[in-house]
Amino acid sequence: MNHERSRDLYDRALSVLPGGVNSSVRATQPYPPFVARGDGAHVVDADGNRYLDYVMGYGPLLYGHDAPxxxxxxxxxxxxxxxxxxxxxxxxxxxxxxxxxxxxxxxxxxxxxxxxxxxxxxxxxxxxxxxxxxxxxxxxxxxxxxxxxxxxxxxxxxxxxxxxxxxxxxxxxxxxxxxxxxxxxxxxxxxxxxxxxxxxxxxxxxxxxxxxxxxxxxxxxxxxxxxxxxxxxxxxxxxxxxxxxxxxxxxxxxxxxxxxxxxxxxxxxxxxxxxxxxxxxxxxxxxxxxxxxxxxxxxxxxxxxxxxxxxxxxxNDVYEHVNRLGRRLREGVEDLLEDRAPEYTVVGTDSMFKTVFTRDAPGSFEDHCEGGCRQRDSCPRFDACPKTGADVAAAETGRWERIFWQEMKAQGVLLTANQFESQFVSYAHTDEDIEETLEAYKTAL
The missing domain is CATH 3.40.640.10 (Type I PLP-dependent aspartate aminotransferase-like (Major domain))
Structure with a gap:
């Protein structure tokens, strides 16, 4: 992907905006993609790169970038x-x-x-x-x-x-x-x-x-x-x-x-x-x-x-659609983690999802909370699942920001840029989008 336009815009922004952004969560390394427009479940940046978007404005875009x-x-x-x-x-x-x-x-x-x-x-x-x-x-x-x-x-x-x-x-x-x-x-x-x-x-x-x-x-x-x-x-x-x-x-x-x-x-x-x-x-x-x-x-x-x-x-069937896709995505990531990183924890509910790079958990997902941690005390992973903000902060936050997020972005999937912020499925997302996302997770993990 070419990012010259975003890089130039960021260079200009650093002269007139503190940190080059108007909200601290937008500051990514080495610089954020500058969005030119939204299109359904996608955003297109200033260089014409197209991304599957799971930031969704940090939550408000229930229908994606094209409202009904x-x-x-x-x-x-x-x-x-x-x-x-x-x-x-x-x-x-x-x-x-x-x-x-x-x-x-x-x-x-x-x-x-x-x-x-x-x-x-x-x-x-x-x-x-x-x-x-x-x-x-x-x-x-x-x-x-x-x-x-x-x-x-x-x-x-x-x-x-x-x-x-x-x-x-x-x-x-x-x-x-x-x-x-x-x-x-x-x-x-x-x-x-x-x-x-x-x-x-x-x-x-x-x-x-x-x-x-x-x-x-x-x-x-x-x-x-x-x-x-x-x-x-x-x-x-x-x-x-x-x-x-x-x-x-x-x-x-x-x-x-x-x-x-x-x-x-x-x-x-x-x-x-x-x-x-x-x-x-x-x-x-x-x-x-x-x-x-x-x-x-x-x-x-x-x-x-x-x-x-x-x-x-x-x-309309808005919540049925977004919640089904959210669960399918979380379960798909769990399947990938079982083989590649069983110490990580999938979290979320309804149309929200995230993978927390926790450091210590059982090596198996047997009898676990399917579709995201539910804090079920009979789950074998219960003691390892994050229960406080401190638990999440103790995860491999640097790995998420410096490696995983960058790799997902390179494959055309835009996630929230740090370990902490929620990610969201919209009504504009499709089953094909979920499959594309899981393929990107497979490579990035």
Whole structure:
């Protein structure tokens, strides 16, 4: 493949953009491919190279790069009628009604402009609603680029995970390991009266796709109920990817007090949302006293795109298709790993997938969790499967980035560029695409 145009664009970008990119996850070695256009399940870069795409915008492109005709028509209609108004529109009401009908936790919803803005607002809401300051987060979880959750360490020594955040901010955040009920119980025993909320992804989806162990979310629900804290599910990635229109919370049978959304809920346009019990969400201004506002919130083009996106999924076999292909891909990779790298772990569910380059596991896949790790305690590989963000970080992350990702890209398959980010199957992918991908895996592994 020729990459001269991408190389030249990157050289120009380094002069005007920090690191040559506008989001740190786009920085790949030696330079990222610059995309010129999308085409179904593919992207074409500035040099004309064509790739099977499993990045899918980091999740929002449920239909690939060609949205269904009703979505395209809605976008064109609303864009042609005016860019935005700073005033309410009917389509934002229709979209809110649709989400509230399908997601178990949502009675009311406030739309914002990004997943980060959604989680920032959810934390402020939880603190305002409870009158408490502390929040519990999962080590290895991700809740956007915000001061309250960019925190490392443990409950007794929280510290900012990046320069630019005052240590005083971090002291109100209590990081604990995911999938560790005892750690959750201990932090509530010590700080229960001061905890406003537990903020958790139903599945760690930004750290290798780590499923919860049986009963974990139920225990968090009990602890929050016992101590008057809110349970906040961050479904920015899993929302309308896992569990269909009911989202991941419907899969696990646990109803949070508040849910944050992004990605698919805006049909590929910038969006975020905070939904939950009416008595909680109504604390947002102007109904309540917790300030939240945004000029572009409920943008009509985004609302129209998101509404038609979800309506199309409700009326067609979208989830059946993407989930079937996702499972076929995960099972196919498992078959390859059994011969080539049995120490690695296939993770994912529904239309999400990843291979974590774990370092130690049984040499056989006999009686394993087929189609991706499910944290089944009777699985022979249970002890070796990643259960926390730290487990994923301890994998061979350098091998993924420097060798495997590069080799897959050279074969025309574009994956997320590091070991941690989820990968996604879209409605545009086909069985033939899965076979092509597995052939590339065979060579790269």
């Amino acid at each position: 005709e009703p979505v395209q028509s809605a976008v064109q209609k609303f864009a042609s009628e005016g860019p935005m108004y700073g005033m309410p529109t009917e389509v934002e009401v229709e979209h809110a009604e649709f989400v509230a009908r399908h997601v178990p936790s949502v009675e009311m919803i406030r739309f914002v402009n990004s997943g980060t803005e959604a989680t920032v607002s959810a934390v402020r809401l939880a603190r305002g609603y409870t009158g408490r300051d502390k929040i519990v987060v999962m080590q290895g979880g991700y809740h956007g680029a915000q001061e309250s959750t960019l925190v490392a360490g443990g409950p007794e020594n929280p510290r900012p995970s990046t320069p630019g955040i005052p240590p005083e901010f971090a002291k109100h955040t209590l990081p604990i390991p995911f999938n560790d009920p005892a750690a959750a119980e201990a932090v509530f025993e010590e700080h229960g009266d001061d905890i406003a909320a537990v903020l958790v992804e139903p599945i760690l989806a930004n750290k290798g796709i780590v499923m919860p162990v049986d009963g974990y979310h139920q225990r968090l629900r009990e602890l929050c109920d016992d101590h008057g804290s809110l349970l906040v599910f961050d479904e920015v990635i899993t929302g309308f990817r896992v569990g269909g229109l009911g989202c991941a919370q419907s899969t696990f049978g646990v109803t949070p007090d508040v849910t944050t959304f992004g990605k698919i809920i805006g049909g590929g346009f910038p969006v975020g949302a905070i939904g939950g019990k009416a008595e909680i969400i109504e604390r947002f201004t102007p109904a309540g006293d917790v300030f939240q506002s945004g000029t572009f919130s409920g943008h009509p083009v985004t609302m129209a795109a998101g509404h038609e996106y979800l309506k199309f999924a409700a009326e």
